[in-house]
Amino acid sequence: MKKTDTLVIGSGPGGYVAAIRLAQLGKSVVIAEREDLGGVCLNWGCIPSKALIHAASTLERTRHGAEIGVKADKVTFDMKAFQAFKAGVVSKLTGGVGTLLKSYKVEVLRGQAKFTGPKTAEVAGSRGSETVEFAHCIIATGAKTIEIPGFAFDGKNVIGAKGALALEEVPARMVVIGGGVIGLELGTAYAKLGTKVTVLEALDQLLPGLDPTLVKIVEKGLRKRGVEWHVKAKAKGYKAGGDGLEVEAETEKGALKVACDRILVAVGFRPITDVLDLAKAGVKTNERGFVATDRACRTNVPHIFAIGDVSGPPFLAHKASREGQVAAAVIAGHPEEKDFVTPGAIFTDPEIATVGLSEAEAEKAGIAVKVGKFAFVANGRALSMNETDGFVKVVSDAKNDVLLGVQAVGPEVSNLISEAALAIEMGASAEDLALTVHPHPTLSETIMEAAEAVYGKSIHGVNR
């Protein structure tokens, strides 16, 4: 029997961050992990997908370099070399997590954990199983890819995001089921690598739920790269034949058949709770299957916490990490709670980044807003990069000018959005953003100009 103050189950960006913070706060920690350290994010999600997206964008920029005077003949892409690069990036990061945990004296138990009581768990690994007795526990088991009927993952014809990042050759044709975040990020990357991509989305727009004016700019990018998409299209099944695979979908216009060589299914995630034996600890899930928590990340059992994907959307690594820090602080006796804005970034081309409330969300909440918008086409840096599609939109409270949200679509907006997140955290006004001097020539000036546009005072934009 091993005794610890806190058992953390899962070592993704929620679990490993919680473990480190707990150790910093003087707690003894055991972390249980059944796969490699780092979770989905480091092993087959955020990081490897960004490597693929970067490689694909580099290839595309080089191929289209002639427009800006860079001419390169016979540019090719070597998938095997890419896979080696990607593996190196992943092992540096996962190795780094191992080193950090070791330096904080966090004990890593390799194996699958399940509760055997409210204060005990069993961790079963290849070398046998061990019982851990804990004073506190943090469930950070994450979420896994949903499979749909007719499209069982077989690692060959039908793959998920994990499989799509492990391919050894670039497929000639790919059907992507699900026009959400993964479908469009990976679909765009493969289109850049030369794959003919067709996206089937069940709902009535790509990236459902997002402001359609942002999505329209992403659609322009997809069209430019030859990506086809069908909305209100529900994939029903597929068959293998002489010309590869044929996916059948039901659409408003009738049955649709699309030929392809690989099928990428990206229809969402569901929480990983099935292996935990939650009932033995008395932990409850909500009606959607997520572990129910309060603002302190506490479950219905006061000494057991849950963070990240397993406790509900949004499924974002940075949300999991911050919740890990909150849970660790609460366990160490500090009065913290989940009180933060969560920015989001989607790595399509161009990228989308958002934080806080959109105009529609604010109006739905009964808040009268003022809005300022600035287009990248009027930004000198964007023009000099030859990447001018997109805009930044600033939403402020009409009553007192307090910044409510920023939505952006355009080059590097994933890097620009943190300024807006800080402004919201600080309770800043749109005027504060407008009065902050931004270095020239940078893409960040678009945020300043969009804030100026709230008052009809953008210098380089046409004010509404």
Ligand code: NAD
């Ligand atoms: P998602 O929820 O973003 O998109 C899934 C899409 O599939 C939805 O648009 C849905 O309407 C559609 N769909 C569902 N069933 C379908 C069917 N039978 N036929 C056609 N379409 C169908 O999910 P995802 O892309 O799988 O990503 C999983 C999670 O990971 C998401 O919550 C996502 O936000 C998160 N994630 C975030 C990032 C990022 O923030 N950059 C990157 C990757 C993943």
